Amino acid sequence: MVIRRTVHTKVDMVTITAGPELVPRESVATSGDLNHHLVEYENTYKLDPDAVFFPGKVKAIIKEVLEENLKGQTYKANLMASRCMALSDIIKERVRQLEMPRFKTVVLVLVGENKEQALSVASQCLWNKETDNFASCEYSKGNLHVVAMVFGVYQE
Numbered sequence: 001m002v003i004r005r006t007v008h009t010k011v012d013m014v015t016i017t018a019g020p021e022l023v024p025r026e027s028v029a030t031s032g033d034l035n036h037h038l039v040e041y042e043n044t045y046k047l048d049p050d051a052v053f054f055p056g057k058v059k060a061i062i063k064e065v066l067e068e069n070l071k072g073q074t075y076k077a078n079l080m081a082s083r084c085m086a087l088s089d090i091i092k093e094r095v096r097q098l099e100m101p102r103f104k105t106v107v108l109v110l111v112g113e114n115k116e117q118a119l120s121v122a123s124q125c126l127w128n129k130e131t132d133n134f135a136s137c138e139y140s141k142g143n144l145h146v147v148a149m150v151f152g153v154y155q156e
Helices: 055-070 077-096
Strands: 003-009 013-018 021-026 035-041 103-113 133-141 144-154
Touching (some): 055 077, 055 133, 077 144
Antiparallel strands (some): 003 035, 133 144
């Protein structure tokens, strides 16, 4: 991709009286005739990431966060919305510490009550299979069931 930028400038000799002598001085562009200079820039976009998304490390982070924060907890419907937000924020911050530059991180945490029923979770994404990836982990204790997913999407 070539980006073209036109720069308009004109250099005039302007005479300014400074005491008994005349001093020539350059001025900026005027409304008169303008010289057109074409500046071409090289493509600076990085097409490949310097680091990759680490699903194994991310899964370990998810598991650790869920176990630390849900240990001994039971399902309480009125607290689950705020707990989901808190868990997703903690996971997001810990994943950012892995320093995967130019990756956008999407964290999804689902909390449900475990009453021996079935639960299916599916997700679809449009992404580049060479650079993008995901990690997920489940946590189930007592009547609490949690599914956490982290998607790492490379931004060119």
